[in-house]
Amino acid sequence: MVVHVKYFASLRDRLGRAGDELETVAGLTVADVWAALHSATPLPPNTLVAVNLEYAELTQSVRDGDEVAFFPPVTGG
Amino acid sequence: MVVHVKYFASLRDRLGRAGDELETVAGLTVADVWAALHSATPLPPNTLVAVNLEYAELTQSVRDGDEVAFFPPVTGG
Amino acid sequence: MHIELRDQPFQPLAELAMYQAGLDERLAGQYGAAAIFIGTMRDFNDGDTVRRMTLEHYPGMTERQLQRLVETAFRDWPLLDALVMHRVGTVHPNDPIVLVAVWSVHRAAAFAACRFIMEALKSTAPFWKREETVTGSRWVEHNTAGFLESAPPD
């Protein structure tokens, strides 16, 4: 399956890119998606996660075609 | 001494006038002022009191020339 | 800080824009938060249609009491400025009655002080409303509860 991965703000700057396309086997969680792409970089504490534009947990399963986003605490308003 | 007495809103309507001038002896409290003017009418419950444009208690002493106001609960805003 | 009674209809947003222009000359870049409340006359109350309302006040004491409660807000929160305007006289449905605006560095103080000023105004500023309904006129007996109703929902 394919997962569209996005990074925002300081996390994007840190990783040096705005996203990744992950081709992988089915049955992954959000945490697995991160680990598959960043084996050397643990997910920074306080990182927020969204799947298909909705907040999600790291344990949520990811399906083919999903958009998974990782971003730091929000600072709008 | 002379005390300038004012009534507002429903209390003024009930008494049929906007105020009284009370010529009296010294040493009265706010409650005494009401009683001197309205011996037949007990002060309605919840009536608020001001002396010289500041909220006051019924026990406050009144001086010559003071303005004493009696009014119902306020309903502005 | 500015406190004003108006005996004719006023436009709160226009007043606010004018006041803000003057404020920006002094405080541009300093305030991060403005909390604003506008109270407007409804055409119903206690189940009845209200056609008109008269706002009576106690000249002299009303201004003094408003001044006092705004000063209390300045003492209790780190405010940069405040504007309070209130109608007196005859008002009609949809007419603005009260405008309270508070500026501060952060939102917490602005929200809390704006709320405080409105609640204190409602409970202590000597204004009285007489409503005219289809069946005659009546004095409004008391204001609705404020803080009591405002707890965040379960």
Added chain:
Amino acid sequence: MHIELRDQPFQPLAELAMYQAGLDERLAGQYGAAAIFIGTMRDFNDGDTVRRMTLEHYPGMTERQLQRLVETAFRDWPLLDALVMHRVGTVHPNDPIVLVAVWSVHRAAAFAACRFIMEALKSTAPFWKREETVTGSRWVEHNTAGFLESAPPD
């Protein structure tokens, strides 16, 4: 209900006046209370002068999240209408960043819902601020506490 992101400077009071005109066609006489919050860019933060700021967002999710939290407010309080506008892109000191306005019959619901929307926006809407100070640019790490600071004073 209207939610909008703006990538150019906007005038909250003018936007509010326009929105209110449309609202009055539908709701004149029904609402008694409008609670409004305007957040503005300051020229200082954490002790440093800030010259410019970039507001990044997550297109698609930001609008959806704002919609969701306004709907939550409508579910939890008896609201008549709500307007939320938020800047994205480059902002300068004294530029408005956010406008939240809520209309209700009574003030308690308006105040509480306006506050709720702001706090929920601050903690859940995917926006991120990068500040440019004299020494370079930095991401704002977290927002200031909201409800925690807002308790009425002793």
